[in-house]
Amino acid sequence: MNIKQLHTEFLASAGICTDTRHIKKGCLFFALSGDNFNGNTFAKQALELGARKVVIDQIGFHQNTSKTILTGNSLKLLQKLASFHRQYLGIPIIAITGSNGKTTTKELINVVVSKKYNTTATRGNLNNHIGVPLTLLSMTKNTELGIVEMGANHIGEIEALCTIAQPNFGYITNFGKAHLEGFGSVEGVIQGKTELYKHIANTKGLLFVNGNDPKQVALTKKEKRYTFGSEGQDCEVKLLDASKELAISYKGANIESHLIGLYNFHNIAAAIAIGNYLKVLEKDVKEAIEAYVPTNNRSQIIKQSGHTIILDAYNANPTSMTAALENFKQTAGNNKILILGDMFELGTSATEEHQAITDMIVSQDIGNVTYLVGENFSRVHCEDQRVILCPTFEDLKTQLKTKEPNTATILIKGSRGMALERVLKLL
Template sequence: MEIAKLHQLFLTCNSASTDTRKITTNDMFFALKGDNFNGNIYAAKALSLGAKFAIIDEAEYNISDKCILVNNTLQTLQALATYHRNYLKIPIIALTGSNGKTTTKELINIVLKQKYSTTATTGNLNNHIGVPLTLLSMNKSTEMGIVEMGANHQKEIEFLCNITKPDYGYITNFGKAHLEGFGGVDGVIKGKSEMYAYLIKNNKTVFVNSNDAIQVEKTKTANTITFGKTNALVNIEFIEANPFVSCRFESLKINSRLIGDYNFNNIAAAITIGKHFNVSNNNIKQAIENYIPNNNRSQIIQKDNHKIILDAYNANPSSMHAALLNFEKQKGKTMAILGDMFELGNEAEIEHQNIANLASNLNIDYVIFIGENFFKTESIYPKFKSFNDFKLVFNFNKLKPSTILIKGSRGMALERILDLL
């Protein structure tokens, strides 16, 4: 079926879905396939649960006129998303980066919502499946779209940009994330900069942190809107992070609920994008001050007599380094519980040792390492090969009231520590 005709059918549906566990009435179900699953098998179930159509790519599952047979379901999903994006004709902001992209996306969204009806990436829908689903979640009431893009190898951001066709783009930073797939830090810079290449080629606009030398260098030929502490189109002053970040722009002070000075750039980007799209200064201030992080991202949780900084959604050497430097500033008794950082390839051993060395040299009262990579490091602090090993021997009841940082990669699921307190 031609994409234009499929799109007409899609407009009669409520949304797109790839998971029968989340089907709602009048969805368009896409039967995706992977190494260990075949969505075609569930087409009939999707229809029985209320899906209006099921897009399949294996003829044996073509059981009714509600099934639409295509050559490749994933490619059809992606093509339909691009067609829908062009149909809506709305401004779309794309963002990527090694650290902070989800927090920045949330901040941009809450700021723009003060003036516009927005649709933004939800959860972790930032890959070759999630980005199309994000685009298809937009409708005629959407005035602006905000699309987060994740990547762990070359050409992935380029591919996602060609699906999304963004009008604006922002890269939060270039750090030590997904080193295995990208092939080192230089590979990270090259891979993430594919967004710049797309925007420059198509004469679109880039938001640039003028205090980031790599961003400035990579966008010399781009249409730019700059922000920074000085000498930028939008000047934003960092005041403090004690523990929450506060900043000032145009004589207006903003007191956020985000910890860590590394969140200053995320806030500054949201301020700049809000300014560009004519959100009032007072509305920008209100939006940022009301934003409370969740989903294991720099959450502040009070548990018994302990203050927990839960940052267990993800971790890489850059974010771990920044988190520890910020944590050292905490007052009172402090403990850092650190879990393995994933997808570092051949750099895993040295990067985990670097973090162990850093932790040993900081003014943190007590540090615990959990995971196979941290277990191999040389350190004066206790190490546990697995979470279960840690759980069996550590007794929080003996711990004096403390501020506790919990940080590790998603696969470590260190939020489980909360249940031990």
């Protein structure tokens, strides 16, 4: 079966499935494998549950039926099918990457642009070598514009994702200290992320560039770009108030968002700028931004048991942690508590970066009490008695039971693996 025939099967199916726990009757099941699982072992079950056909890459699991498609590599075939489908649709696609704020920015762009176009965007943060193909394959003939988030932790990954998605537009949120274990350094991060710039430039597409980021302005000075911010006059976006939820001015109209932190201003500004470029009406831009409420542990403000909680526990790296602390420092409150979890994937920089965060908290007097949770934070040197080291989550639980916080403003932030949203049940 060639790719065109497989695509015909796909169009006649109920979509793609890679997990038998979520099988839809009539879907195409792709048996994907990883370090700890083998999707081929579920092929028979997928057919029994109603899959139209299954794609496997180990002959030992072939069912000797027309419903089984044997290939050399199921993942590569999934990616090839996604790229073919993208060409078949022929729609414009915006690709988004960066060290921090990718998912929030993607969601903001989607709510703004969907005011004018029928859009399909990456769900959650399904932004890797599997998530990007699945996003493309979720697009239909009704989709007028696609929005694809791209994540990476090694050089070459963004280039590979661009080859699959073939975006017409590109935006990089920022360059920061994220995935240093894979990229090796901030310079490696820049090299990896700007693979998006190179792809867009080579295909004569358009880059959206934050004019307030000197590095990105310099890297794109020879490229076709649309800038926004104080260095570009294409989009009149100004920050009015960052002391609480962000208030913004756009072409004379005030926008009251539900997002906190100066770092989110650039995410909002990017969405407004892209909406502006795509000629979304100003009233619709305002309505979209004001209606957007963050979820999934990203910059959520929660009122609970008398506390005001800033839950930003979806992910963390030195750049995003520093930005969150700078914002928290400006937040009102007489009793301010920090609950911070380890930052992962920092490689040999882990000790240095966790110590730097600890030193910042103490030197800038950011919290009344700080709980540092995890193995990396447990190794920092700190003599300030307001800083409590908790090697494990159980240690944190014991500390909070021993001294239950009074009415407080609380920042909760850590890498996804720390699952610090569990703290909510302790407060």
